[in-house]
Amino acid sequence: xxxxxxxxxxxxxxxxxxxxxxxxxxxxxxxxxxxxxxxxxxxxxxxxxxxxxxxxxxxxxxxxxxxxxxxxxxxxxxxxxxxxxxxxxxxxxxxxxxxxxxxxxxxxxxxxxxxxxxxxxxxxxxxxxxxxxxxxxxxxxxxxxxxxxxxxxxxxxxxxxxxxxxxxxxxxxxxxxxxxxxxxxxxxxxxxxxxxxxxxxxxxxxxxxxxxxxxxxxxxxxxxxxxxxxxxxxxxxxxxxxxxxxxxxxxxxxxxxxxxxxxxxxxxxxxxxxxxxxxxxxxxxxxxxxxxxxxxxxxxxxxxxxxxxxxxxxxxxxxxxxxxxxxxxxxxxxxxxxxxxxxxxxxxxxxxxxxxxxxxxxxxxxxxxxxxxxxxxxxxxxxxxxxxxxxxxxxxxxxxxxxxxxxxxxxxxxxxxxxxxxxxxxxxxxxxxxxxxxxxxxxxxxxxxxxxxxxxx
Numbered sequence: 222x223x224x225x226x227x228x229x230x231x232x233x234x235x236x237x238x239x240x241x242x243x244x245x246x247x248x249x250x251x252x253x254x255x256x257x258x259x260x261x262x263x264x265x266x267x268x269x270x271x272x273x274x275x276x277x278x279x280x281x282x283x284x285x286x287x288x289x290x291x292x293x294x295x296x297x298x299x300x301x302x303x304x305x306x307x308x309x310x311x312x313x314x315x316x317x318x319x320x321x322x323x324x325x326x327x328x329x330x331x332x333x334x335x336x337x338x339x340x341x342x343x344x345x346x347x348x349x350x351x352x353x354x355x356x357x358x359x360x361x362x363x364x365x366x367x368x369x370x371x372x373x374x375x376x377x378x379x380x381x382x383x384x385x386x387x388x389x390x391x392x393x394x395x396x397x398x399x400x401x402x403x404x405x406x407x408x409x410x411x412x413x414x415x416x417x418x419x420x421x422x423x424x425x426x427x428x429x430x431x432x433x434x435x436x437x438x439x440x441x442x443x444x445x446x447x448x449x450x451x452x453x454x455x456x457x458x459x460x461x462x463x464x465x466x467x468x469x470x471x472x473x474x475x476x477x478x479x480x481x482x483x484x485x486x487x488x489x490x491x492x493x494x495x496x497x498x499x500x501x502x503x504x505x506x507x508x509x510x511x512x513x514x515x516x517x518x519x520x521x522x523x524x525x526x527x528x529x530x531x532x533x534x535x536x537x538x539x540x541x542x543x544x545x546x547x548x549x550x551x552x553x554x555x556x557x558x559x560x561x562x563x564x565x566x567x568x569x570x571x572x573x574x575x576x577x578x579x580x581x582x583x584x585x586x587x588x589x590x591x592x593x594x595x596x597x598x599x600x601x602x603x604x605x606x607x608x609x610x611x612x613x614x615x616x617x618x619x620x621x622x623x624x625x626x627x628x629x630x631x632x633x634x635x636x637x638x639x640x641x642x643x644x645x646x647x648x649x650x651x652x653x654x655x656x657x658x659x660x661x662x663x664x665x666x667x668x669x670x671x672x673x674x675x676x677x678x
Contacts (some may be wrong), residue, residue, distance in 0.1 A: 311357040351383040362388035373398030470498040518673035524562030536573025564670035566659030592646040599671040607662025615654040
């Protein structure tokens with residue numbers, strides 16, 4: 222008879238779980254100091270790193286401030302010594318160039334406050350003033366004066382009359398409670414500039430670029446804004462317009478007054494504002510200058526005194542077309558019996574004559590592709606079918622690069638008056654070159670030009 226075998230007792234599930242939990246707790250308790258120390262080490266290291274960065278930033282800031290201070294002080298000392306030097310001559314262009322170079326270099330390495338102090342120093346040294354001779358004025362053209370701020374008060378305005386700062390960068394600049402009478406800011410870039418509670422009588426702002434400017438609580442009196450960009454400019458507060466404020470060829474698109482309303486410039490008396498060729502806030506043009514653009518288009522002045530040599534030049538092709546009295550060739554009919562002279566082509570083959578006309582005063586109209594020209598002239602050639610006379614208008618950019626040209630022909634034989642030759646002026650045109658051309662095929666042949674007129678509308 223077999224004896225039943227004995228089996229080992231099995232551990233209860235609850236005891237097994239308790240043993241496992243105890244082991245985990247012992248492990249965690251054993252590892253806790255290491256974890257705490259590790260976390261502390263990491264936190265301490267991070268804090269030290271952050272503190273190190275902040276300290277380095279502070280050290281760098283102090284070093285930068287020291288460099289700026291040293292640069293500024295050295296500049297003031299150097300220029301002061303130069304101005305006190307007996308050999309220094311304010312009208313010597315080389316001496317002024319030395320100051321200009323040193324000033325532009327220094328302005329690139331100092332902060333806004335010291336830029337302001339440099340401008341005040343040069344102004345008080347009578348180098349940046351409009352009331353000194355031209356050859357004694359310091360040019361800071363292309364200087365970076367962005368965010369320059371002159372902040373005065375009603376009881377203590379900053380005296381800056383006759384300040385001379387043409388051609389500089391003054392974006393986001395502020396002139397608050399300043400006396401700026403007779404100052405010059407021509408050709409400066411002044412986006413977002415602010416003129417507030419300042420005196421600006423006789424200040425010139427010719428050809429400034431100042432979109433989004435703010436001009437408030439000002440009295441405009443004999444100011445010149447010719448050719449300026451004042452798009453979206455706000456004229457706010459107690460702004461008043463006195464006599465002869467020149468806004469010729471100024472872009473005033475979307476300019477506004479108090480409460481954000483478009484300014485009605487037509488409500489201002491004509492003797493106060495000059496708005497010739499200006500674009501108004503609503504996009505329309507107030508009055509286009511329709512005066513004659515060609516100088517001595519009838520050859521009368523140059524024929525009698527030869528003064529037209531300054532206006533008419535020999536063309537690029539062949540001989541020169543001359544300015545001749547009518548009595549020289551009485552057989553050639555002209556447009557009017559009241560004329561005494563005309564332009565005469567009497568040389569074989571090609572001949573030409575040109576005149577360059579500056580149309581910068583129409584630049585806003587032209588740039589917005591709304592400018593058209595009207596060209597009229599009298600042309601004729603003697604009875605010779607091989608001879609021809611014509612006029613060409615060449616449209617040129619600011620650097621005289623060719624954009625386009627329009628050619629007007631005569632009919633070679635019969636006299637031809639051109640009264641209605643019109644066309645569009647290409648955008649970016651800044652000069653129009655009027656060219657007279659003739660080709661003479663026979664020695665007895667002649668071609669005549671007279672009564673040349675060119676207008677923009």
